[in-house]
Amino acid sequence: MNFDTISVIGLGYIGLPTAAVIASRRKQVIGVDINQHAVDTINRGDIHIVEPELDIVVHAAVKEGYLRATTTPEPADAFLIAVPTPFKAENGNDHVPDLTYIKAASQAVAPVLKQGDLVILESTSPVGATEQVAAWLADARPDLTFPQTHGEGSDIRIAHCPERVLPGHVVRELVENDRVIGGMTAKCSAAATELYQIFVEGECITTTARTAEMAKLTENSFRDVNIAFANELSIICDKIDISVWELIRLANRHPRVNILQPGPGVGGHCIAVDPWFIVSETPDEARLIRTAREVNDSKPQWVIDKVNEAVGKFLSVNPDKTAKDVTIACFGLAFKPDIDDLRESPALQIAEQVIREHPGEVLLVEPNILELPPGNLEGGSLVNQDEAVAKADVIALLVDHKPFKATGRDDLSDHLLVDSRGIWTA
Ligand code: SAJ
Numbered sequence: 052m053n054f055d056t057i058s059v060i061g062l063g064y065i066g067l068p069t070a071a072v073i074a075s076r077r078k079q080v081i082g083v084d085i086n087q088h089a090v091d092t093i094n095r096g097d098i099h100i101v102e103p104e105l106d107i108v109v110h111a112a113v114k115e116g117y118l119r120a121t122t123t124p125e126p127a128d129a130f131l132i133a134v135p136t137p138f139k140a141e142n143g144n145d146h147v148p149d150l151t152y153i154k155a156a157s158q159a160v161a162p163v164l165k166q167g168d169l170v171i172l173e174s175t176s177p178v179g180a181t182e183q184v185a186a187w188l189a190d191a192r193p194d195l196t197f198p199q200t201h202g203e204g205s206d207i208r209i210a211h212c213p214e215r216v217l218p219g220h221v222v223r224e225l226v227e228n229d230r231v232i233g234g235m236t237a238k239c240s241a242a243a244t245e246l247y248q249i250f251v252e253g254e255c256i257t258t259t260a261r262t263a264e265m266a267k268l269t270e271n272s273f274r275d276v277n278i279a280f281a282n283e284l285s286i287i288c289d290k291i292d293i294s295v296w297e298l299i300r301l302a303n304r305h306p307r308v309n310i311l312q313p314g315p316g317v318g319g320h321c322i323a324v325d326p327w328f329i330v331s332e333t334p335d336e337a338r339l340i341r342t343a344r345e346v347n348d349s350k351p352q353w354v355i356d357k358v359n360e361a362v363g364k365f366l367s368v369n370p371d372k373t374a375k376d377v378t379i380a381c382f383g384l385a386f387k388p389d390i391d392d393l394r395e396s397p398a399l400q401i402a403e404q405v406i407r408e409h410p411g412e413v414l415l416v417e418p419n420i421l422e423l424p425p426g427n428l429e430g431g432s433l434v435n436q437d438e439a440v441a442k443a444d445v446i447a448l449l450v451d452h453k454p455f456k457a458t459g460r461d462d463l464s465d466h467l468l469v470d471s472r473g474i475w476t477a
Contacts, residue, residue: 052169052242054249055079058127060156062089062120064320065173065214066133067098068105068221072250074112081127082120083159093120101391104222124159129169129246132156132184133214135320136174138327144334146327148177157184161191166206169242173214175267175321177328181211181260185235198235210234210243211260213267218319219390229253233263271325272340277311278322279343282350285313289357296477315449315471316350316397318386323347323395351397354447354471355404361445361467362409379405380414380443381431383450391419398449403427405447414439418454440466448472 055078059070062084074080084090092099096113098106112118124130134152141147153174160170170188172181182199188207189197195206211233216224230247232255234240240257247255258266281299288295299310317323326344330337362377369376386396393399406413406428413431415423416439423433436454439446440462448455451472460475470476 052128052167052245054128054169054246056081056127057129057131057246058083058124058160060084060124060130060132060160061134061152061174062086062093063133063135064100064102064218064221065216066131067093067100067109068102068216068225069131069133069173069214070118071105071108071112072222072225074115074117075108076249077117078249080112080118081125082118083122083124084120085122085155087122090120090122093118102221103219108222124163126163126165128167129171129242130160130164131171131173132160133173136176136180136324136328138324138331144331147331148180148328150176150180150183153180153184154187157187158191161188164188164192164195164207166195168206169208169210169239169246171209171243171246172211175213175271175325175328176211176264177332178261178264178268180264181209181233181235185209198239203236203238205236208234208236208239208242209260210239211263212243212247213263215267215270218392219387226250226252230255231263231266232257233260233266235260265329268325268329271322272329272343274311275317275322275326275347276339276343277309278314278317279346281311281313282316283346284310286353294477296473312473313471314350314397315354315401317347318394318396318398319392320395351401351404354397354401354449354469355408357469357471358401358405358445358447359408361447361469365444365467373410375410377409377445378412378414378443379409379445379447380416380434380439381405382416382436382439382446382448382455383452384415384417384428385419385450385452388451389419389453393417393420393424399428401447401449402431406430412442414443416455418452445469448474 058081059066060083062082070080070082089099096110098109134156137149138146139149185199198205232243244255285295302308326340330341381402383398414434415431445467447469451474
């Protein structure tokens with residue numbers, strides 16, 4: 052197939068790097084986003100999100116004329132849909148996948164489709180979403196034929212190819228990772244494989260659209276279940292006075308054991324969301340997957356209880372003081388180490404609750420941001436690491452950012468520590 056022009060719908064954390072990497076292979080790429088600010092920023096050769104190396108790739112692609120952004124879809128040979136799939140509450144279920152953005156993207160693309168085009172859904176989706184996209188496209192374009200009714204001979208090819216890149220390593224992983232390609236027919240898979248081979252150096256493995264959808268959900272659920280196991284161990288070990296960090300290090304010396312690390316909870320937009328897509332579809336069967344979600348979602352409250360315990364301990368050895376005199380420092384606000392992304396962050400959730408409930412001073416240390424975002428952090432002060440160590444009585448380590456590891460245990464001998472990542476107490 053000829054892919055002279057490729058359109059990427061949704062220019063966020065996945066769509067923009069994908070568009071820029073394809074453009075770096077000297078293909079004409081039209082990026083589409085409903086956010087005018089994002090479109091203007093990209094057309095200047097700048098980026099509106101934080102991701103290492105992305106600025107250089109986008110800048111080069113725009114300046115060399117291979118990447119252009121717009122708010123309205125234009126004709127192309129292939130369309131990659133990379134829009135968010137959050138969840139919504141419906142009929143008493145709080146975690147129903149919300150396909151609103153995918154539907155809007157499908158309906159926006161439909162008018163410019165022509166015979167021979169390829170449509171790929173990259174957004175993480177519940178099983179059946181690709182067939183749903185095909186149905187929306189067919190409704191909008193009765194003049195074209197689609198794989199669900201015309202099989203291999205259809206005018207339009209449709210596939211699900213889930214993104215699997217790790218935030219912070221997106222530009223490298225987009226090229227190096229293997230790709231699961233789930234076409235609605237064998238021809239759809241073949242066309243999508245040809246497209247990904249433009250920039251993917253990993254293997255392209257073909258399957259059905261439904262299996263590809265489930266594969267993506269399975270990868271993130273596997274990680275969530277493993278982290279929940281580590282988080283549960285951390286709570287058990289705390290109760291029976293064993294270091295969970297040493298325990299996991301020892302268990303992982305077994306050749307067939309690989310336990311992940313406990314933390315203050317699971318954040319981000321993927322691992323804490325995608326398992327719910329499986330639970331929502333098969334609530335009676337997905338018992339382990341649901342429990343893992345519940346274990347991980349309850350971990351921030353456990354950390355807050357530990358902070359309160361530490362305040363209690365401080366007051367028991369300083370009977371002349373009250374809680375108002377105790378200074379708490381929260382180290383880290385991001386959802387994982389060495390990034391500036393505070394969205395869906397358990398560390399942020401903990402800091403907000405500590406600020407709400409603690410009558411004394413709360414210091415916040417987050418080396419990856421210059422100012423606090425507006426919202427529930429009002430009442431806390433953003434300070435540097437040294438100032439926090441000098442002033443705080445209780446330190447809650449919430450994210451294992453590299454600079455925090457440099458603070459030695461000797462500097463912290465006067466503090467009560469709640470080390471949710473095990474960098475000081477391991
Ligand atoms: N976390 C732990 N302990 C660990 C590892 C992670 O508590 O041992 C926490 C992190 O601190 C963070 C959360 O889990 O709060 C998620 O972080 P992550 O680094 O595990 O994953 P994400 O959400 O940044 O990216 C995941 C990746 N999926 C897998 O590794 C299976 C990525 O490859 C996917 O592309 C991405 O989700 C996505 O977009 O779905």
